[in-house]
Amino acid sequence: MATRAEIDMRTRLQNWLPKLVLSPSLGMIFVFVYGFILFTVYVSFTDSRILPFVDKNGQTTYELIGFTNYEKLFKLSHWDIAVWNMAVFAGLYIIICTLIGLLLAILLDQKIRGEGLIRPIFLYPMALSFIVTGTAWKWMLDPGIGFENIMQSWGWVSFSFDWIKNRDFALYTVVLAAVWQSSGFTMAMFLAGLRGIDTEILKAAQMDGASNWNLYRRIIIPQLRPAFLSAFVILAHLAIKTFDLVIAMTGGGPGRATELPATFMYSYTFSRNQMGIGAASAVIMLMTIAAIMIPYLYSELKERKQ
Amino acid sequence: MGFLDIDNATKSYGAVEVLHKVDISVEEGEFLVLVGPSGCGKSTLLNMIAGLEEITSGEIRIKDQVMNGVHPSKRNIAMVFQSYALYPNMTVRGNISFGMEMHGIPKAERDRKIGEVAELLQIIPLLDRKPGQLSGGQRQRVAMGRALTRDPDVFLFDEPLSNLDAKLRVDMRTEIKKLHQNLGTTIVYVTHEQIEAMTLSTRIAVMNGGYVQQLGTPKDIYDTPANLFVATFMGSPSMNLLEVEIETAETGLRVSTTNAQGAPLHLTLDNPSDALRQFAGRKAVLGLRPEALTDAEGVDQRSVHIERFENTVSVVEPAGSDTFVTTVLGGKDCIARMRSDTPVSAGAPVTFAANMEKVVFFDPVSEARIP
Amino acid sequence: MSVASQDSGMRQGRVARVFIYLVLLLFGLFYLLPLYVMGVNSFKPLSEITGGGMMALPEVWTVEPWLKAWSTAQIGVEPTGLRPYFWNSISMVVPAVAISTVLGALNGYVLTKWRFRGDTILFGLMLFACFIPFQIVLIPMAAVLGTLGLAGTTAGLVLVHLVYGIGFSTLYFRNYYAVFPTELVRAAQIDGAGFFRIFWRILLPSSGPISVVCIIWQFTNIWNDFLFGASFASGGGAPMTVALNNLVQSSTGVKEYNVHFAGAILAALPTLLVYIVAGRYFVRGLMAGSVKG
Numbered sequence: 001m002a003t004r005a006e007i008d009m010r011t012r013l014q015n016w017l018p019k020l021v022l023s024p025s026l027g028m029i030f031v032f033v034y035g036f037i038l039f040t041v042y043v044s045f046t047d048s049r050i051l052p053f054v055d056k057n058g059q060t061t062y063e064l065i066g067f068t069n070y071e072k073l074f075k076l077s078h079w080d081i082a083v084w085n086m087a088v089f090a091g092l093y094i095i096i097c098t099l100i101g102l103l104l105a106i107l108l109d110q111k112i113r114g115e116g117l118i119r120p121i122f123l124y125p126m127a128l129s130f131i132v133t134g135t136a137w138k139w140m141l142d143p144g145i146g147f148e149n150i151m152q153s154w155g156w157v158s159f160s161f162d163w164i165k166n167r168d169f170a171l172y173t174v175v176l177a178a179v180w181q182s183s184g185f186t187m188a189m190f191l192a193g194l195r196g197i198d199t200e201i202l203k204a205a206q207m208d209g210a211s212n213w214n215l216y217r218r219i220i221i222p223q224l225r226p227a228f229l230s231a232f233v234i235l236a237h238l239a240i241k242t243f244d245l246v247i248a249m250t251g252g253g254p255g256r257a258t259e260l261p262a263t264f265m266y267s268y269t270f271s272r273n274q275m276g277i278g279a280a281s282a283v284i285m286l287m288t289i290a291a292i293m294i295p296y297l298y299s300e301l302k303e304r305k306q
Numbered sequence: 307m308g309f310l311d312i313d314n315a316t317k318s319y320g321a322v323e324v325l326h327k328v329d330i331s332v333e334e335g336e337f338l339v340l341v342g343p344s345g346c347g348k349s350t351l352l353n354m355i356a357g358l359e360e361i362t363s364g365e366i367r368i369k370d371q372v373m374n375g376v377h378p379s380k381r382n383i384a385m386v387f388q389s390y391a392l393y394p395n396m397t398v399r400g401n402i403s404f405g406m407e408m409h410g411i412p413k414a415e416r417d418r419k420i421g422e423v424a425e426l427l428q429i430i431p432l433l434d435r436k437p438g439q440l441s442g443g444q445r446q447r448v449a450m451g452r453a454l455t456r457d458p459d460v461f462l463f464d465e466p467l468s469n470l471d472a473k474l475r476v477d478m479r480t481e482i483k484k485l486h487q488n489l490g491t492t493i494v495y496v497t498h499e500q501i502e503a504m505t506l507s508t509r510i511a512v513m514n515g516g517y518v519q520q521l522g523t524p525k526d527i528y529d530t531p532a533n534l535f536v537a538t539f540m541g542s543p544s545m546n547l548l549e550v551e552i553e554t555a556e557t558g559l560r561v562s563t564t565n566a567q568g569a570p571l572h573l574t575l576d577n578p579s580d581a582l583r584q585f586a587g588r589k590a591v592l593g594l595r596p597e598a599l600t601d602a603e604g605v606d607q608r609s610v611h612i613e614r615f616e617n618t619v620s621v622v623e624p625a626g627s628d629t630f631v632t633t634v635l636g637g638k639d640c641i642a643r644m645r646s647d648t649p650v651s652a653g654a655p656v657t658f659a660a661n662m663e664k665v666v667f668f669d670p671v672s673e674a675r676i677p
Numbered sequence: 678m679s680v681a682s683q684d685s686g687m688r689q690g691r692v693a694r695v696f697i698y699l700v701l702l703l704f705g706l707f708y709l710l711p712l713y714v715m716g717v718n719s720f721k722p723l724s725e726i727t728g729g730g731m732m733a734l735p736e737v738w739t740v741e742p743w744l745k746a747w748s749t750a751q752i753g754v755e756p757t758g759l760r761p762y763f764w765n766s767i768s769m770v771v772p773a774v775a776i777s778t779v780l781g782a783l784n785g786y787v788l789t790k791w792r793f794r795g796d797t798i799l800f801g802l803m804l805f806a807c808f809i810p811f812q813i814v815l816i817p818m819a820a821v822l823g824t825l826g827l828a829g830t831t832a833g834l835v836l837v838h839l840v841y842g843i844g845f846s847t848l849y850f851r852n853y854y855a856v857f858p859t860e861l862v863r864a865a866q867i868d869g870a871g872f873f874r875i876f877w878r879i880l881l882p883s884s885g886p887i888s889v890v891c892i893i894w895q896f897t898n899i900w901n902d903f904l905f906g907a908s909f910a911s912g913g914g915a916p917m918t919v920a921l922n923n924l925v926q927s928s929t930g931v932k933e934y935n936v937h938f939a940g941a942i943l944a945a946l947p948t949l950l951v952y953i954v955a956g957r958y959f960v961r962g963l964m965a966g967s968v969k970g
């Protein structure tokens with residue numbers, strides 16, 4: 001009869017090793033990401049004000065209060081302003097970045113001499129900290145020493161440019177700085193898309209007599225759909241996370257003119273001792289991002305599987 | 307009990323069974339080819355023999371040792387991959403030596419083996435190059451060299467020629483066959499090219515849809531295919547298949563079909579089998595290889611039963627050594643293989659000769675061959 | 678280079694070409710402007726800036742602002758300059774980048790070459806972790822760091838950046854190894870190499886480019902982080918970005934813009950240098966970060 005070859009310890013260990021190697025990372029992700037998300041959701045249902053959750057006598061410092069924090073949150077004019085500002089900021093930021101990115105990508109794709117020199121110049125802002133960017137723009141836009149002052153010293157005495165100090169316009173200065181930082185990156189995404197288009201299709205279109213304008217409008221830009229989608233998702237997610245830039249440029253001011261959900265959450269949690277409300281606002285932020293990212297990641301992973 | 311036994315081996319991914327109770331016994335020194343279209347399960351079966359995929363149920367034994375769950379490196383097998391799988395960061399020497407190194411073979415012994423194998427495969431000048439600097443055929447040799455150093459019980463080949471161009475493929479095919487003849491190792495070879503299966507193997511397993519359709523010598527499989535799938539898959543151009551009526555005639559049976567003009571055409575059958583007699587008055591599928599349908603002079607002279615008939619030619623394709631002539635029988639295109647200098651032209655009638663000894667019949671419902 | 682550009686290049690008139698270069702040039706100036714402003718003003722005495730000369734080159738060149746920003750400027754309450762915070766950032770970035778890259782490489786290897794049921798879902802969960810707004814973990818993280826006694830320390834920040842960096846490093850290596858031929862791994866298995874040996878001898882020698890991409894990405898991200906630094910280490914353990922913000926926002930005394938600009942360049946210098954040296958890899962990382970490989 002056939003004998004069974006020994007399945008030794010080493011073979012068995014080999015079968016378990018991959019999962020063993022993966023487990024520390026998975027453990028960390030499950031605790032520090034998903035566990036923490038659940039924890040924050042829990043905090044958002046309590047009346048916690050500050051850390052710690054347990055005092056010296058072992059007594060908990062909070063009570064469960066249901067959806068009260070969310071009700072309070074939506075009644076706060078402060079939150080309203082932050083959400084409205086986010087809508088304006090994100091809308092402008094995404095649209096302007098996309099337009100500039102697409103324009104620059106198309107221009108750069110015209111056999112430009114020195115492309116290797118120009119591209120890095122468009123992209124370097126992405127390597128900088130928002131705090132650095134914010135500092136630079138803050139002083140460049142400052143009416144005391146920035147553009148207003150420069151123009152006046154050059155002789156245009158009536159020139160006025162005080163948007164960063166103006167409640168009605170301060171948000172647009174943040175948009176300006178954010179666009180400066182990310183539009184080069186958007187350009188790179190579109191450029192990669194343009195370079196990925198099958199050149200035979202373009203040859204065929206030219207044989208069909210398509211003009212340059214029609215070539216782009218009818219053939220090339222429609223094929224950039226995946227690049228548009230990626231750009232939208234990445235920009236939307238960056239917009240919702242915007243925090244450092246506002247802190248560095250305006251600190252949320254003047255007044256609440258540049259308050260965004262991220263700065264709102266931070267100040268309610270750490271400076272105003274309203275941790276429950278801070279947690280609730282964080283949950284809302286997460287849900288917004290999840291609504292954009294989950295379908296995107298799902299379709300990306302599914303595509304890859306095939 | 308053979309040298310390599312595949313005993314009721316089944317493979318499932320979740321609820322989907324992709325390989326159904328495969329049962330093959332390979333003798334020592336045999337060259338078994340697993341052939342079939344992509345997705346038929348042939349590569350899965352090979353990977354199961356190698357230990358790269360688990361067996362869901364059943365057993366695989368090599369030299370009477372059950373291999374289920376045994377690590378690939380402990381099965382005493384060697385494998386040549388479709389992409390050759392040469393480690394890009396190592397030299398040819400490093401590639402060949404890696405497996406021996408992993409098995410703790412001392413350096414002197416490794417060097418001796420490398421020298422031997424390199425000589426056998428004529429790759430000595432390549433030993434210090436990286437795989438990226440080699441041509442397709444050279445890579446193929448190195449991959450075989452790597453496998454050879456192991457003195458394996460069983461050699462596994464996974465479509466090793468499919469990345470080569472047509473001419474090189476034929477050369478390497480001959481070389482693999484030579485290698486088998488010289489070394490006499492047991493080989494299991496996977497391919498989707500029926501011609502490789504025919505030329506290399508001592509036995510062929512034709513697979514489709516996770517089932518072994520037929521297991522037999524190349525001649526068996528070519529002459530008496532077990533079913534319609536095997537009949538169409540093996541041979542190029544593939545077997546002519548006509549739906550015909552089986553009728554009773556004075557001498558026994560005859561088949562009834564139509565010629566290119568739609569007029570009735572009858573071909574008599576000598577000594578029909580009992581099974582075929584059961585089909586009298588019913589439809590059956592007649593199978594005739596192109597080389598059994600020729601011009602009148604080119605017919606196999608040893609055949610004792612030849613049927614001649616005239617029919618209109620629709621297409622003529624000269625292929626150098628032969629001329630392929632298409633004609634319509636029973637409403638379907640049929641290909642005849644004629645001598646290259648046969649005077650035929652499209653649209654004109656010509657006399658065809660059918661070698662009735664080579665005719666096979668299939669049940670139109672079960673698709674199995676009628677014995 | 679696409680064919681469209683070759684042909685349209687010939688068809689475009691001279692005017693159009695000039696226009697294209699002009700637009701590109703204007704945008705180039707736009708992108709360079711803040712760097713120029715930071716640069717020139719960090720070498721000026723303060724009076725030149727307040728006098729309306731922000732755009733001009735310095736009349737008097739001075740390195741005083743740099744020295745001040747580096748070693749004597751008031752950060753928070755101490756006149757330490759940015760120097761200690763620079764080292765804080767270095768000692769935070771190095772271990773966090775090293776560990777997250779190693780783990781990411783191993784994870785990518787397992788997720789592509791040792792696949793198992795449900796691995797795609799696990800990867801999806803890791804990937805989503807890259808994109809969460811970090812506000813959602815601030816409160817429990819603060820509590821945990823407090824409990825572990827890591828609040829305000831560099832070790833605490835290393836842990837935080839490690840945890841939230843693994844997702845991206847895994848993404849990079851997974852996408853890279855996904856196109857690495859699996860047959861090589863199988864061949865090595867038959868040759869008798871084990872899990873770690875295959876990784877070490879077969880995959881790692883080909884992983885140079887993606888390791889550079891991953892290291893640069895993690896370095897840039899962690900160095901530039903502000904949220905975690907501000908939340909968990911605002912005192913003496915603060916990283917460079919937080920210290921720079923404290924310097925710029927400090928409301929006491931005269932606003933020394935030239936010192937601020939010098940400080941900003943100091944904070945930007947490491948990532949800027951990396952970008953100049955290995956920008957190609959940084960861009961690859963950015964693109965891979967948009968998931969499409």
